[in-house]
Amino acid sequence: MTPDSLAQAASLLRRGELVAFPTETVYGLGAHALDADAVAKIFAAKGRPAWNPVIVHVADVADARALVTEWPARADRLARACWPGPLTLILRKRDVVPDIVTAGTDTVAVRVPAHPAALKLLRAAGIPIAAPSANRFTELSPTTAQHVTDGLGERVSLILDGGPCEVGIESTVLDLTGDTPIILRPGGLSAETIAHVLGERVGVRGANVDHRQENSEAQRSPGGADRHYAPRAEVWLADSADSSELQDAITRAASGEGARIGALLLDGGLSLTGVHRTLRLARQPGTYARGLYAALHTLDREGCTLIVIESPPIGAGWDAVRDRLIRATR
Ligand code: TXA
Ligand code: MG
Numbered sequence: 001m002t003p004d005s006l007a008q009a010a011s012l013l014r015r016g017e018l019v020a021f022p023t024e025t026v027y028g029l030g031a032h033a034l035d036a037d038a039v040a041k042i043f044a045a046k047g048r049p050a051w052n053p054v055i056v057h058v059a060d061v062a063d064a065r066a067l068v069t070e071w072p073a074r075a076d077r078l079a080r081a082c083w084p085g086p087l088t089l090i091l092r093k094r095d096v097v098p099d100i101v102t103a104g105t106d107t108v109a110v111r112v113p114a115h116p117a118a119l120k121l122l123r124a125a126g127i128p129i130a131a132p133s134a135n136r137f138t139e140l141s142p143t144t145a146q147h148v149t150d151g152l153g154e155r156v157s158l159i160l161d162g163g164p165c166e167v168g169i170e171s172t173v174l175d176l177t178g179d180t181p182i183i184l185r186p187g188g189l190s191a192e193t194i195a196h197v198l199g200e201r202v203g204v205r206g207a208n209v210d211h212r213q214e215n216s217e218a219q220r221s222p223g224g225a226d227r228h229y230a231p232r233a234e235v236w237l238a239d240s241a242d243s244s245e246l247q248d249a250i251t252r253a254a255s256g257e258g259a260r261i262g263a264l265l266l267d268g269g270l271s272l273t274g275v276h277r278t279l280r281l282a283r284q285p286g287t288y289a290r291g292l293y294a295a296l297h298t299l300d301r302e303g304c305t306l307i308v309i310e311s312p313p314i315g316a317g318w319d320a321v322r323d324r325l326i327r328a329t330r
Helices: 003-014 036-046 063-067 071-080 116-124 147-157 189-198 216-220 240-254 285-301 318-327
Strands: 017-021 026-030 055-057 086-092 106-110 172-175 183-185 234-238 262-266 278-279 306-310
Touching: 003 017, 003 026, 003 116, 017 116, 017 147, 026 036, 026 055, 026 116, 036 147, 063 071, 063 106, 071 086, 071 189, 147 285, 172 189, 172 306, 234 318, 240 306, 262 285, 278 285, 285 306, 285 318
Parallel strands: 055 106, 086 172, 234 306, 262 278, 262 306
Antiparallel strands: 017 026, 086 106, 172 183
């Protein structure tokens, strides 16, 4: 990324064109958030259904507040402690935010990304930037500029290369519009950190939340029940406990016509035979998250027809990784 490419990206965005840019979580496919026609291009390029709202990226708290009608004390605490960072807040939107951004709901998702290139771009453009992950709908999120090129190619005017993403998994989406803060999507910032900052219990959609308390927009997002964040290959999520059964199943699958088996295992974890390509990730949630999408992209690119993923440990810090792995198997 050069000062030239940054200035060009800012100018393209202001003119209503699409620009892919790095954030600390994953690469985003950006458009002028207050320009409905520009945002429509995001939906077209991704093949994203109109019911799925997009996150608006801003440079700071003041710019976030300009998009919402209420700035609750919880938002203020979280923003002070966790922004810039992998936390997206759902708040009541102002009329300036076009309906296409929010899928017609009265809430908007906002976050200040922590990547220096993203912040520079936001400041240079001087506008809020709507950006989902820069991948086709249901495909893997990109954590390098090359992933964006592979997935979207000519559909995007410019791709800013800011190197591989540090966090590697999408932001945590937290709904602050109800009585209790509710995590709609686990992500780069842990539920424990959010609860600690707020000094109160935080709900998690689909886990400890009474569904009747949820607002309707929360139910449709994020991702719904769709296969999501998924490689092209079939995916098995395998418990290390049943390794002999797993090995038998792999041996059978490997004998199939044109079968190519990839495995994503843990350091010091399962060892399998009959697998064409094995990648390993560390037993540490942050490091694992950073490498996850790149590993799946690699196995996909190598033409794997089946990817066997060793289940990561259950425990604190693994909820976001587990969520993405479960969605990848759908
Ligand atoms: O880390 C990230 O969040 C990345 C980077 C680029 O910032 N972005 C990202 O965007 O993952 P996307 O569109 O792939 O996922 C955003 C999620 C979607 O599942 C969407 O349903 C949810 O946030 N969302 C957006 N606006 C919402 C709203 N008003 N209410 C509820 N959920 C919302
Ligand atoms: Mg996405």
